[in-house]
Amino acid sequence: MNLSIQLLTCAGEFYEPARQVQDFQKIVQDLHAGMNLLFETEVDSIVEVLHAFSRSLVRDKDVKKIEGIAFLSNWLRRDNLLRIIDVNLGDKKFLDYFQGGDRKLRRAFPRGLVCHWMAGNIPTLALFSLFQSMLAKNGNIIRVPEVSLPTVLPILRLFNEIRVNGVTGSDLLKSVAVAYFPSAETQYNVAMSTIADARVVWGGKEAVEAIIGLPHATHCEDVIFGPKYSFAVIDRAALASEKLPQYIRNLATDSILFEQTACSSPHVIFVETDWDGLKSVGQLLSKELSRLSKRIPKQSLDMGTGIAIINRRAEYALSEDKDLLATPANDWSILLDHEIQLEEPIQSRTIFLKSLESVLETIPLVTRNVQTVGTCILDREKAKRFAEGVMLRGVARCVPPGQMHIYDSPWDGILLISRLVRWNTLTLMSEVDRESKV
């Protein structure tokens, strides 16, 4: 077993096979010049390179096949990036110049070296993390899971070829290193943690706790995108709407994408209706899941999840006050009941469908672990009341069905670019202070 750090790219160089290194100090040294160059590059130039890159992503015949590329491409467009910077910082000029009044000025400086630990369930996740940090002009070391390497490297190689007005993707990658090492190699996690000026951690409970407990610099800023749970609600007005089939289609898509392993994947759908109404919604949902499953067949199923699906299905089939809609294979399952509670996720296209009197009854169920609620509530005031209730208890996003996985800023209640800058102030000497006294 290879116990070195496998360096895939560093300071603009790509290594195939991976370069073996034993510590991070050399990597930090290699990135130093690139970080200085990045700091001197105007944010508009960085945005233009990313915008040009967004177009090439969907043109490259190999890269465009990667799951999530179309969304990444849209996200990297100029208008979206400028909007994100605006939401995070108020004014993009803060990244390049001191701004403010006559004497008291502010500027957003990079934190320095940002170390990212990525989860493997969303192939393109590393790029969202990297490019936001890059816009804040930070150097970046990214530890990707082995499963993400076939996604991340081709995308970065393509980025390396972009050139806009004298600024190249290659220039920007001089401040970036992508590495892999087994997660059990604590020594490398510790080393990466101690050199970080900021740590961005994405993952499940075990992964997150393993990293945040590591030694780190006192000034190090932690940004944690930890494990989360999501659900959806449909109110009576939406149920009566002629657009209901569209809402159900969108929720079906939200449920199937990423095989329900994303933090934004809904596991339960609550519907303001009675038992007969619920069964009708179940039939609509089953049609959509069948259609989607033909387009996106389930590729595999691990034994443990398979058994969990089999057991829950049987429980619902045997029970007096529950019902089951499912394929003969362990493809998708809809488990119907009227218990107002959240259910432990089974994932892999397993959806609990529950009837209730009012969607507001779900508010007390929310904990800090709940991230997104797919909110199918037509009345705006009711939607705001619902959102206020669930958000006070921990929910970060209420979005219409079909948008549960749309990565946006803020995410998990966090404005990432804002967290990866230091707001520094400059107070200039006054006229009086500057007059020389003879």
Next chain:
Amino acid sequence: MGSEQVTVESLIANQQYDIPQNEKEQYLLPLLREQVARSIERSDNMRRFYEAYDTSPDSIKTIASIAPLPVTMFKQFRLQTCSDEEIVRVLNSSATTTGIPSTVYIDKTTAMRQTKALVATLKSYIGKSRRPFLVMDTSSINDPAASTISARGAAIRGLSNFARKTYYVMDDIDGALVLNLDRLKEFEEAVSDGEVLAFGFTYIVWTRVLESLKKAGVKLNLPDIKILHSGGWKKLSSQAVTKDVFNREVAAAFNTDPSNVIDFYGMVEQLGVLFLDCPAGHKHPPDFADIIIRDVLTMDEAPVGTPGLIEVVSILATSYPSQAVLTEDIGEVMGIDDCPCGRKGKYFVFRSRAEKAEIRGCGDTFAERRGD
């Protein structure tokens, strides 16, 4: 055997393992349809189950088309297909990982069939005569007054049908099982020659019995012993103890041939159905039972040589739905009708207990944790 003459009792009474698979399935199918019909008629739970899975007696064309009932459902539901008055025994399995026992309802017919079935199966492997029975466990494991029965207890109780006299050679000392060498020696002297039957839980035999014999420098001389053992391979696999190594070392300790050390697979939820290792190392379903190996994604029967979830099919029970019980164990059908041991029908191997599911990716429970 004409199919019109075939009953559950006639299949049990047969000399086992002589019927080719195709023929066996023709005999089992009508009996399984009857069981499904009985389940639908006598149990609201099972009626709903079969409705949800679109299974009716008329729709059953093959054994694999019967929707299998997951074994854990015996922990959650009262799955009874007889009246309360007909129940003669309630088996509560001792709960293992979940802490919740299975509950299995036994009527007189089921109890008699299970006992006869066990005898019919074991006759094929160890002969029919009664003999001294050495139990490498404590006597409390088979307390008839106990309200629960473990897999070990069920095995001992079943094997007792072949016992002339039963000898328990282990003691429970402060919660640990300890081999009582004196009683073991007494047993050896009492039997001196002739056929002997022994049973122990696999892990207990390896860690408590063999270790104690080695430490004490004791070597037994029981060449005509048949040592049946079950369960506990996971811990031994983690110690890199293979079946070959286990059989050789246990055989050496008892001075018998490794072919006399016989692993078997069974469960409390399907009493009466035991799968013993044949001399070729394969397990064979008897004539009144069958095995389906299911692909976990498609739920179809997996092809020969492909691992999947073990489903145990049994026609024995009238008091609970034994017709198709899906376990959480992984196995593989190795062949049909052509095992080198000469037994007909499917033959399979047990691979392992399936690992529990873990939440993948960034998904989490909804429960908030504080101070964990």
